[in-house]
Structures are given as C-alpha cells and as structure tokens.
Amino acid sequence: MRSPWLFVPPPLLFIGSFVAGVTFSRVVPLPVGPASARPVAQALGIALIAVAGALILSSIALFIYRRTTIVPHSTRARALVAAGPFRFTRNPMYLGLSIAYLGGTLLTNVAWPLALFALPLWVMNARVIPHEEETLSRIFGDNYRAYLQQVRRWI
Secondary structure (H helix, E strand, O other): OHHHHHHOOOOHHHHEEEEEEEEEEEEOOOOOOOOOHHHHHHHHHHHHHHHHHHHHHHHHHHHHHHOOOOOOOOOOOOOOOOHHHHOOOOOOHHHHHHHHHHHHHHOOOOOHHHHHHHHHHHHHHHHHHHHHHHHHHHHHHHHHHHHHHHOOOOO
C-alpha cells in the first residue's frame, strides 16, 4: 500500500513544518540565539538559502535538459540524471529544501522549526525516498542500482 505521504509534495512538507514552528513561536517565543548574534545569523541564513536555491534550480535545470520529470516516483521518468549535484547526492533537491529550512530558521531567529525539522526528514527518508528508489530501480534497472552504490542518499 502506498504511503499517504507520497501525495504531499516535498516542498509543502518542509514549508508546512516550518510555518507550524514559526506559528508556535508566537505562543511560546524561543529565539535561535541572542539578539547580538542576529546580524550574523541573518547573513548566514541568507547564504544558506542562496546555496539551497542554486542546488535546487541547477537540479531542476538538469531534469529539463534531459527532458525527464522531476517527480521521481512517476513512471514517466525517461532519463537517469547523474550529472551536476547528482554526482554527490542522489537527492539534491531534498537536500536543498533541508538547507533552505535551516537557513530560514537562522533568518527568522525562531528555534521552534528546528524541533519540527525531524518530521520532513523522517517522511523523506522513511517513505518518499525509498518509494522513489524502488520506482527508479524498476525503470532503470542495473544502471540505477549501480548509481545507488556510487552516490550517497543525502551527502
């Protein structure tokens, strides 16, 4: 049976978790760090979001270039992308979402999203990615299984 988590687009999972954390902080404020560190934290947060954006956009560009879908559990996948950031991580878009999440936490100086960060990570690791790997293994066979052996799931 397919997990209901497969029907939630990963960006919405990360955004929902982050927004829930920020909302909870309005009831129980909990800053990431002291006010004196805020300018450094904001600069680091912006840098992390920029890195995440570059990682996600370059990954999407590769999928467009190879004329395949960015929905890996779709049976419409027509090409195995193993170039660019996919040489270092099998999931650069999910890694980018995670980096952006952490950057947003620093940028907003709200710690509660960190408490909820485990939820999207667990869903991705336990439900979404295994399903995607199974589907891609069926579509691309030995080529994908060799890729699994060469490149880590995250980093």
